[in-house]
Amino acid sequence: MSTSYEFSSPDKVTVGTVGEVGARTFYLQAREASSTVTLKVEKQQVGALATLLGRLLADLARPGELDEGDLELDDFEDADFVVGALAVSYDADSDRVVVLAEELVGEQDEPGDEASLALTREQAATLAIRGTRLVEAGRPPCPLCGFPLDPRGHACPRTNGHLPPLT
Numbered sequence: 631m632s633t634s635y636e637f638s639s640p641d642k643v644t645v646g647t648v649g650e651v652g653a654r655t656f657y658l659q660a661r662e663a664s665s666t667v668t669l670k671v672e673k674q675q676v677g678a679l680a681t682l683l684g685r686l687l688a689d690l691a692r693p694g695e696l697d698e699g700d701l702e703l704d705d706f707e708d709a710d711f712v713v714g715a716l717a718v719s720y721d722a723d724s725d726r727v728v729v730l731a732e733e734l735v736g737e738q739d740e741p742g743d744e745a746s747l748a749l750t751r752e753q754a755a756t757l758a759i760r761g762t763r764l765v766e767a768g769r770p771p772c773p774l775c776g777f778p779l780d781p782r783g784h785a786c787p788r789t790n791g792h793l794p795p796l797t
Contacts, residue, residue, distance in 0.1 A: 632733070635660075635667040635710070635745035643729075643753050645676050645761045646703035651768050652780065658713070658731065659703050660747050667745050669731050670709035673765060673778075675716055679729070680761030682718045683754045686727060690720065693751040701760050711743045727754040 637643075642661045647654040656676050658669045671679075687693065714734030721728055726748040733742030749757065769778035774788040 632741040633710075633743045635665075635743070637662045637665070637667070637745070637747045640747055640749065640753070642700070642704075643747055643749055643757055644701045644703060645671070645679075645757065645764060646701070647764060648703075652778075654768065656764070657703055657706075657709060659706070660745070661704060666704060666706070668703070668706045668709050669745060670712045671716075671731075672713075673768060675713060676761045677765040679716055679718070680758045680765065682716075683727065683758035683761075686718055686720055687751060687755055687758065690751060693755045696752055696756050696759070698756055698759070701756070710745075714742070721748065724748065725751070727751060729754075 637660045640660045640662045643659070645656065645658050647656050649655055654673070656671045656673050658671050658676070658679075660667050711733040713731045715732045717730040717732075719728045719730070720726075727750075729747045729749065731745045731747075733744065735742040769780065771777065772779050772784060772786055772788075775786050777784070777786070
């Protein structure tokens, strides 16, 4: 049976990591009153979410003052679910940016968990900035394939094991 997490006015929304650079695990976390949801996400999902939020906010009225105070992850045991898909939309009636996260499921027939986070423009902007900083703090991407460069060596799939051509 699937679970639906609905946060219509979260007190806190953040992204964070656990582990060292090169072996980090990324999480998206929201808290509203005494309820908290922690979602395991990929680094690329955090980067894409930050980009989408930034593009969406560029078309809206400028957010108010950003609160970059407590953006660390709250303590948690395990993630509530692993995110397979993220969607972003804007609800003009409530002036909220809605982030919908759907669970990664193996079979198409079984429904997965989902989380809906209705963020203020300020929360969305803060999340976009924090996500961008976290992604940029990691290993740089390969200019050919986009996968993270590993200091121990990088077998780039775009070169079939060969060096890139000289330009």
